[in-house]
Structures are given as structure tokens and as C-alpha cells.
Amino acid sequence: MSEDAIFRNIPQFTVLRFARYLNFLVNLPDVVEEISSSEMAGIIGIKPTQLRQDFFTLGGFGRQGKKYNVRFLIQRLGEVLALQQPQDMVLAGVGHLGQAIANYQGFERFNLVLKGIFDVNPKMVGLSIRDIPVRDLDEMGSYIQQHKIRIGVICTPHHAAQNVCDQMVEAGVRAIWNFSPENVTVPEDVVVQNENLSVGIMNLSYRLNRELP
């Protein structure tokens, strides 16, 4: 198999672990040039054997006791996760959650850049969040087309979510990150990730009640 084909067949849980590794590494102080798998596993909270197996998947490295070059790992994980090129995003809905996400400064480290913010509320339109003006939702479609944006973040109330999603997809968005409580549906050539808060807390409840001794 070619390297590209291997990158296409990574199970979702492994992708999530890779993302956690990259997030951890990118946030290390610049002075840290090397790290061992056991140190890293300990801080992230996963088994060292799991981490070494994942590193092996990344390209044949991952030996016990060895130290890894942080820059190399960051570059390698960025390649696998397809984060080398900048990717632009739009966000719709600037209630509390939308404002929290628009203000979040972690995404740029992964080349993910929020470009446009949209809302229907006239009180919000014209304001700026981190120097990005909030525009009227009516302008979203043409903005997406003009800037060839492929990632859309939905933070609207649930009743507006599917409509906003349809507008994003119609204009060219190919990945929907949905924070509204509504599960939105998309065509087959679009990916959607529904970040439902209730699902997260139910998972935590399960672990609290079923995993702890």
C-alpha cells in the first residue's frame, strides 16, 4: 500500500489519539526538543504500549526507551491528519457557544483559520470577534463561494441548524462541525460531526458509574 492509502484507513479512535498527541506536542514549551513515549503517555493519560503502537503506525518508529524528536512528531502527525495546508472556516451563530468558539485561539496552531462569522441578530452584525466582523447570515453563501471555504461551524439554536447547514453545503462547504443540539443531515459527499453535549456527559456518567471500582 502507498503511504497515502495507509493514511486513508486509520480507525477513528486512532485518529482521535493522533489528534491528542499533536495537541499535546504543539503546546509543549519550545525548549522541549525530545520526549519519551512513556513521559508522553503518562501526561496524556494513555498506556505507553498503545502510544508506541500508534507511533509504529505513523511510520515504523516507536521503540521502548527511545526519545522522539518533538518537531519530527509534530510534522508527521500534521501530515497524517492532513493539516499541512491552511484551511479556512466559517461560523454561524454567535450566542455564548459561538462566541466561545470564535474566541478560541487554539485552532490556528493546526492551520485551521476562522475567516467569516455570521448571525441573524442585527445587534451582533457589525461587531467584531478577534478582529473578524460578524456579518449578516444572508451574506454567508456568497462569502463561502468567494473564499472557497470548505469547513462550516454551526452554533445556531436547534431550529435553525439544518437550514444553515443546507446553505453552507449549497455554497460549497464539505465538512460541517455542528454544535447545535439538532443532528443535521448532509449529502454523501459531505462529512458531518455532531458535537452533542448530552452525548459527552452520558459517556462520562457511564465511566463514573460502570468503570470506577
Place this chain on the structure above:
Amino acid sequence: MSEDAIFRNIPQFTVLRFARYLNFLVNLPDVVEEISSSEMAGIIGIKPTQLRQDFFTLGGFGRQGKKYNVRFLIQRLGEVLALQQPQDMVLAGVGHLGQAIANYQGFERFNLVLKGIFDVNPKMVGLSIRDIPVRDLDEMGSYIQQHKIRIGVICTPHHAAQNVCDQMVEAGVRAIWNFSPENVTVPEDVVVQNENLSVGIMNLSYRLNRELP
């Protein structure tokens, strides 16, 4: 194996699917009494075979073409996910994200009840969110002890997260739901779920660039 033992050994991805099923079912209009596995799978966006296999895990049902009683499924999933008894939560940090979560009305449907809200900002202390007063963070420990609260939600800035986490655990919290960008660490007898926004968007980026044709 006893039923309880089976409930203890469910892989995390299956738990997440169960939570998605329950969230979907609870949000159905009351008039919907029955649903087929294929209908449900279609709306949620997973394979019908996967859903039927999961229903089989839930207790030996899950046949093709059969309709399921919605109330029965809700009850069964609630049992598996340990949601039958009310569970109280506290939340620390009422910036935009904290306010979004405190305002979120979906948790009560799963018997998860936000009881106490805490912040260090004197401008926030004394205000109320959904009739819950915001209290000074100094009062959090005694509040947790007094009300025997086991779930803590962290929405503080990253520099405060570990300290708040330690205070929660010290007072008796056994499950931490962490929305700060900092990975917090906990003793072995506490579960922690770090909801890192960057990890979510990296997963979406992977799917956009590696899974779509």
C-alpha cells in the same frame, strides 16, 4: 456473566453510540411509539447492521424489519448508561463556554442536574443562570461536600483548570468534565473527560481530507 458485569465491559465507541441512540429517542415527539432500526440508523447516520448489533448487545433483540418500542429502548439505554438516578453537577467558570453549558437544557432529560455554579469574577457572583446563583469559587468545596456532588464541569481559563480540578476532587467529585484547553490530571479513582476543541476539529479535518473521495 451477570447483566451488571456485561454493562461494565462495553467498549467506549459502543457507549458513545448508545448515548447517541438515547439522545435521539428522548428527542422524538411523544406521538412516536415505535421505530424501526433502519429508520433510526438512517436519521442518526450509522449503518443499520451496526445498530441492530448494538441492540443485540442491549439484551438479545435487534432483528431486521422489526419495530422497537421507543419507551422500552429509552429505559433500557438509561439502565445501561447508569442514568436512572438523578446525578448532580457543579460547574466552575462562567465565561462564554461556561454560560453556554449552564444554559444548555438537554442534560435534565438524562437525570443530570446542574446544582451549583462558581466563578472568581465578582461581577458574575450573585447573578443567576436559569435560577441557579453564581457563587464565589471559595464556596465550591463546601458546597460539593454538603450536597455530595460527584460530577464537576470545568470551564475556566487553562491556567486555573488544574487547581479547580484539584479542589473538586478534594471535596469529593469523582468525574471531571473538562472544557478548558488544559489536560487536567486526576487520581486513579476519578474519571476525567477532556473535551478539547482542537481534537474535535482535527478529527473533522482528517475526515474531510482523507475519507471523502
